Amino acid sequence: MRLFVTKPQGYCFGVTRAIDLALKVRSDFPNAKITVVGMLVHNDEVTKLLEYNQISTKKGLKHKLIDFLRNVDPSTHLIFTAHGHPVEFNKIAHERNLIIHDATCKMVQLSLDKIKENLLSGHQVIYIGKKGHPEVEAALSISNNIFLYTNNKDFDFSKITDESPYVINQTTLSIFEIQSYHQRIMQRIPGARIVDEICNATRLRQEAVMKIPGEVDLIYIVGGDQSSNTAKLVEIAKLTHPDSIVKRIKTVADIDVNDLKAVTYIGISSGASTPPHLVDEIIHFLEGF
Numbered sequence: 001m002r003l004f005v006t007k008p009q010g011y012c013f014g015v016t017r018a019i020d021l022a023l024k025v026r027s028d029f030p031n032a033k034i035t036v037v038g039m040l041v042h043n044d045e046v047t048k049l050l051e052y053n054q055i056s057t058k059k060g061l062k063h064k065l066i067d068f069l070r071n072v073d074p075s076t077h078l079i080f081t082a083h084g085h086p087v088e089f090n091k092i093a094h095e096r097n098l099i100i101h102d103a104t105c106k107m108v109q110l111s112l113d114k115i116k117e118n119l120l121s122g123h124q125v126i127y128i129g130k131k132g133h134p135e136v137e138a139a140l141s142i143s144n145n146i147f148l149y150t151n152n153k154d155f156d157f158s159k160i161t162d163e164s165p166y167v168i169n170q171t172t173l174s175i176f177e178i179q180s181y182h183q184r185i186m187q188r189i190p191g192a193r194i195v196d197e198i199c200n201a202t203r204l205r206q207e208a209v210m211k212i213p214g215e216v217d218l219i220y221i222v223g224g225d226q227s228s229n230t231a232k233l234v235e236i237a238k239l240t241h242p243d244s245i246v247k248r249i250k251t252v253a254d255i256d257v258n259d260l261k262a263v264t265y266i267g268i269s270s271g272a273s274t275p276p277h278l279v280d281e282i283i284h285f286l287e288g289f
């Protein structure tokens with residue numbers, strides 16, 4: 001089987017930092033109860049790695065995690081995830097004197113800081129992102145003067161009274177879809193100040209998928225179900241390779257050998273939170289097929 005494996009593969013620096021931080025908390029506090037508030041990164045294999053190190057994960061939507069923080073034993077070491085977290089989390093942590101280790105990715109923190117700066121200087125903010133994603137929840141929690149522009153929903157421009165609102169986005173959007181959002185906003189608000197906050201790790205992986213040769217019969221995109229950047233790689237692969245079959249898989253166990261019968265050339269890419277050994281196992285399996 002011929003394979004084309006995109007580069008880069010493996011964790012982005014934000015995911016690497018989050019995992020390293022969690023494991024360091026474990027080694028610094030060997031007997032402590034440690035819980036991640038939400039998924040540290042969006043990959044179940046990483047969650048299993050944490051469990052193996054006796055680091056539990058409290059999953060759930062924002063209100064459930066807020067309840068958890070209100071009731072958790074204050075001696076528990078809590079880790080906030082790479083995606084950022086709502087301001088309410090900090091408030092409760094401060095009020096209850098909770099022990100917090102913050103794994104927020106620097107790229108996410110940078111975009112949250114830019115939002116705060118613009119709100120402070122009196123501007124409205126249009127935030128482009130996927131409703132319910134933790135990074136988006138973190139951004140929207142800052143102020144009621146941030147307006148979410150999300151998938152497949154008409155945006156209510158009448159709420160924007162600022163002639164030069166700040167326009168910013170979730171770091172893991174697709175480099176294609178962001179352009180259409182920006183065009184629509186500029187048509188309605190020519191004075192809008194637009195920044196593109198797609199992070200470099202996301203951008204490089206998307207560009208690499210675009211460069212997969214057009215002759216591949218099949219493209220595997222490897223990543224967790226909840227991973228936004230994996231979802232965008234799938235979208236881009238489908239858009240740029242209309243003649244190839246595109247499959248999203250989590251591990252080698254998801255490969256359906258029936259898909260391989262008439263296939264001679266396969267492209268492989270993976271999300272920024274996909275453990276590298278999962279991709280290696282897939283490559284090894286396909287090379288031997």
Ligand code: SF4
Nearest residue numbers: 012014105107171199
């Ligand atoms: S994908 Fe980008 S924003 Fe998300 S953790 Fe990685 S570097 Fe940070």
